Amino acid sequence: MGNNRPKLANGFVAFVKKDCPTCELIVPVLEHLTESQVLRTIFTQDDPSFPNLPITSDDTSLEVSFLHEIETVPTLLKIQDGVEVDRTVGWSQETWKAFLGIDNLGPGNIRPYSPGCGSLSVDPDLQGILQKKYGSGVASREVVFASAEDEFEAMYDRGWSDGLPLIPPTIERVKAMLAGSERRPDEVIAVVPPNLVDLTVEKVAINAVMAGCKPEYLPVVITALETACTDQFNMHGLLATTMPVGPVIFINGPIRKSIGMNSGMNLLGQGNRANSTIGRAVQLTIRNVGGGRPGEVDRATHGSPAKYGLCFAEDEEGSPWPSYAQDLGFSANQNTVTLFPGEGPRMIVDQLSRSPDELARSLAKGIIGNIHPKLVMGFDAILIIGPEHASRFAEAGWTKDQVNEEIINHSIRETDELIRGADGISEGLPEVFAGSTLPKLRPGGGLIILHGGGAAGLFSATIGGWITGDKGSIYQTREITL
Amino acid sequence: MTTSVLDPTDEQTPEHRERAKRISTLEGATIGLLDISKPRGDVFLDTVQSLLEQKGATVVRYIKPTFTKPAPVDLRHEISTTCDAVIEALAD
8 A cells, every 4th residue: 555655745744624623623723834834735534625724635535544544633744755754643732742843833722632533534434435446456344463363263263264264365365366257346246145235246256265266266156156146046045944955066168177177086075176165165155245154044954065165067078968058058168157956965876787777777766865765856956977877878879868867757656655654654745645656856857967077986976956946946057257 | 474354244234123012912913923834834823823813813824935035025014014913933
């Protein structure tokens, strides 16, 4: 900030505002100091005609006050060689005499001491505007840790963390993060639940820094949050539910490679920066900006490691099929983010099936256990088919749609086995559903099939969903805006 | 070393609001019962309704479209302008 300070003329300058009884009180003193040419300039913050003197200078823009970090009015600065060498704040007859090096301040009948008022340039309501205009270029409040504070502990103490350490969001890091997106820092991209707060690009960037993101991940984080904070996706519900679900995020398109995402071995696990931090940035934003914290509006009974942030990329290059985004009509050059309301992943082992039909049956069996084996249709699922499983289907010439349809067909259950009380278990469907059949997953959208994982292992992974449809959450895909 | 960071929160201070005045009697009061659409919430509220009516209250029943989302603004407005008090019922 120091280098941007407007140069001031050598001598003494004062800062005042009309809306300050102390400044009003000392107008006769200011008049005397003007006439005797002790004062060079009086910067006035709220009324260019106060005090009505030839050396009064309009600082209603607050630029000079802000850049000289004036906190109180009146303040006197002593300027040498264009820079401040000393200051005194408030009004004290004795202090001013000593500071100015004179014995006569003019009228002697003025109250000798008055503390002054807050400078308009530190008005909390104006901080955002002033910071952006004259300061750091960012609107967010600066939080200064005490010299004895450990910055990492200080961030924990303020409740900003999900439990893992955070990168301190210094102005330099946040500015570097903001450079990762072409969007303006003050653009409001969403209204974030549960507190329904306007979410700016800048606040996303701060949380993305803390999560450990690189600037080039920021467009993904922003688009993910735009998607999360829609009525259809219903982030409020996902947060507030007792179920262990969060926004499961997967990425399609060239950006997967350009930001170095993992779609192969251990794609759902640790070890890749983009996979590990993008989802975390989304969750930290919801926590810190939206106010969604566990034990408060977040009522999850058990929660899930996925709630730290679960994000991965589809393996498009190794897939025998078009990508998920291409299935939706996006081109191979478009980047998309998909949000699915889901819990943590679970693997389905099948090391023996060789024909596509028996593998489809097997995978259906694996999915039937999601949520509860006796509950059907209300919860969608993701199935991440591993390369070795995918090749069983591909070698037989099965399309992805065919695989999807066959798995859903093989998940069809006799409802007599699902109704309440069946199998000695009260949980289940209401009696009215008896005597029929129903699939585990709703046809035409109940199952998302993706390709991903390491080359070795006859496994796939499933991610169980939350309540689907208008009553709960509808999974969403959006093109990533750079 | 002094570190300065940018505030990651919404920087808002919650507004303090007084609780609505408690009603002193059920006799002649209009009580809203809000079903949040969870299974068996209706069973619970039917019982609450009959108990309130025995004590002289008039009961108006409301239902949220889904328990997963906050009550729509219009519904909240209707309840607040129609009722002296409201009971929101969970279930399961």
